[in-house]
Amino acid sequence: MSTSVMDWLRKLLHPDSAPARTARLDAAHARRVAALHHQGGFARGWEPAECAALMADSAVVTDGVFSGAGHSPDGFVISRKAADEAEILSIVVAPSRRRDGLGRALLAAHLARLAGEGVLQVFLEVEEGNQPAERLYRHFGFREVGRRKGYYPKPDGTRASAIAMRLDLA
Numbered sequence: 001m002s003t004s005v006m007d008w009l010r011k012l013l014h015p016d017s018a019p020a021r022t023a024r025l026d027a028a029h030a031r032r033v034a035a036l037h038h039q040g041g042f043a044r045g046w047e048p049a050e051c052a053a054l055m056a057d058s059a060v061v062t063d064g065v066f067s068g069a070g071h072s073p074d075g076f077v078i079s080r081k082a083a084d085e086a087e088i089l090s091i092v093v094a095p096s097r098r099r100d101g102l103g104r105a106l107l108a109a110h111l112a113r114l115a116g117e118g119v120l121q122v123f124l125e126v127e128e129g130n131q132p133a134e135r136l137y138r139h140f141g142f143r144e145v146g147r148r149k150g151y152y153p154k155p156d157g158t159r160a161s162a163i164a165m166r167l168d169l170a
């Protein structure tokens with residue numbers, strides 16, 4: 001990966017961020033990833049077997065964030081690569097560990113890994129009104145590139161729009 005991409009990612013991490021380790025996850029972490037995903041508040045949860053199958057896919061990249069000396073991640077981010085593009089499928093930090101810079105540390109490490117693996121553009125979709133996620137993505141320079149009206153079903157029967165975002169890593 002180029003020095004400029006590394007410098008850019010380093011600058012985005014605030015100096016007062018919580019100390020956190022990040023590491024690549026594999027299918028052995030599927031149960032924990034499924035549990036974290038269930039805490040993400042999504043309309044449809046992921047089952048452990050579904051996570052294991054996804055994480056065993058060679059095109060899928062999963063990173064975890066760990067605080068303290070723990071071996072169980074406090075958050076994960078998962079992307080699928082295709083040629084020089086990647087789509088972030090999900091990112092979740094455990095509710096008790098939110099607002100402490102873990103999401104930022106996780107996404108910085110993940111984007112650095114994707115850049116190192118030759119990814120030039122990263123895409124994602126976020127529910128309109130999901131302020132924490134939108135702020136996190138905008139912090140890294142993701143820009144809105146479109147909207148899908150009524151994309152996400154809500155528990156109360158209504159539907160929320162999806163904001164499509166893109167980040168150029170080149």
Ligand SMILES: CC(C)(COP(=O)(O)OP(=O)(O)OC[C@H]1O[C@@H](n2cnc3c(N)ncnc32)[C@H](O)[C@@H]1OP(=O)(O)O)[C@@H](O)C(=O)NCCC(=O)NCCS
Pocket residue numbers: 039040041090091092093094097098099100101102103104105125126127130131132133135136139
């Ligand atoms: C989105 C999420 C991963 C952020 O993780 P986090 O560890 O709390 O994030 P951080 O502490 O690193 O903060 C990242 C940014 O989000 C902002 N943020 C975090 N929680 C916030 C909140 N409740 N309200 C407003 N902004 C918030 C922070 O201020 C920070 O913004 P900045 O970079 O402009 O200073 C976490 O809220 C989460 O797991 N949400 C549920 C799952 C989800 O919605 N995932 C996204 C699906 S698209």
